[in-house]
Amino acid sequence: MLHGAKIGLRARHEDDIPVLLDELHGDVVTRTRGDDRPWRPVAPGATAGNPFRVDDLPEDVVCFSAVDLAGGELLGEAVLWGIDPHKRSAHLGLALRPAHRGKGLGADVVRVLCDYGFAVRGLNRLQVETLADNTPMIKAAERAGFTVEGTLRSSTWVYGGFADETILGLLAAEWTR
Numbered sequence: 001m002l003h004g005a006k007i008g009l010r011a012r013h014e015d016d017i018p019v020l021l022d023e024l025h026g027d028v029v030t031r032t033r034g035d036d037r038p039w040r041p042v043a044p045g046a047t048a049g050n051p052f053r054v055d056d057l058p059e060d061v062v063c064f065s066a067v068d069l070a071g072g073e074l075l076g077e078a079v080l081w082g083i084d085p086h087k088r089s090a091h092l093g094l095a096l097r098p099a100h101r102g103k104g105l106g107a108d109v110v111r112v113l114c115d116y117g118f119a120v121r122g123l124n125r126l127q128v129e130t131l132a133d134n135t136p137m138i139k140a141a142e143r144a145g146f147t148v149e150g151t152l153r154s155s156t157w158v159y160g161g162f163a164d165e166t167i168l169g170l171l172a173a174e175w176t177r
Helices: 016-025 028-034 105-120 135-143
Strands: 007-010 061-068 074-084 089-096 125-131 147-158 161-171
Touching: 007 105, 016 028, 016 074, 061 105, 074 105, 089 105, 105 125, 105 135, 125 135, 125 147, 135 147, 135 161
Parallel strands: 089 125
Antiparallel strands: 007 061, 061 074, 074 089, 125 161, 147 161
16 A cells, blocks of 8 residues: 555555445536546446446556545545656546545645655656646645646536646656655
8 A cells, every 4th residue: 555644545446446436436527527538327336337447457547546544444546547658657636535525635645646656657747637627636736746737728528518627747856755
């Protein structure tokens, strides 16, 4: 397990999947704001199309379950994706269960993902793409050292309309543990 101040990132457990599917994927509006793939319903117990199954992920994706270090409760998911070993770069993302949002845990998750990306994987650049109005994610990334690099105007389709995305980046040379 990778440890932060309050959270840990560990391998996904089978019993995490129904909770994540219900609380993160089941909220269609919120899920479409955090994932640029079209939302599709997933039946309980399904393996095909289940975004939380990790048994057959491509090499460029690493998924973690975020847990509370104090009690072990499942907080949400954390992901490094688009890992490019040639460019030594990746994208990162996270999703916290509704009961755990707004408690400052996002920045801790981002820091631990950075530690994994830079120290364990030897990456040089990490990038976050988030909706421009996703203030909690932008603040969490900035607290972890990310810099806003720009805005992509009307670049993503979100539940019936186009929205702007903010791009944040962090280089290994800028990262401090």
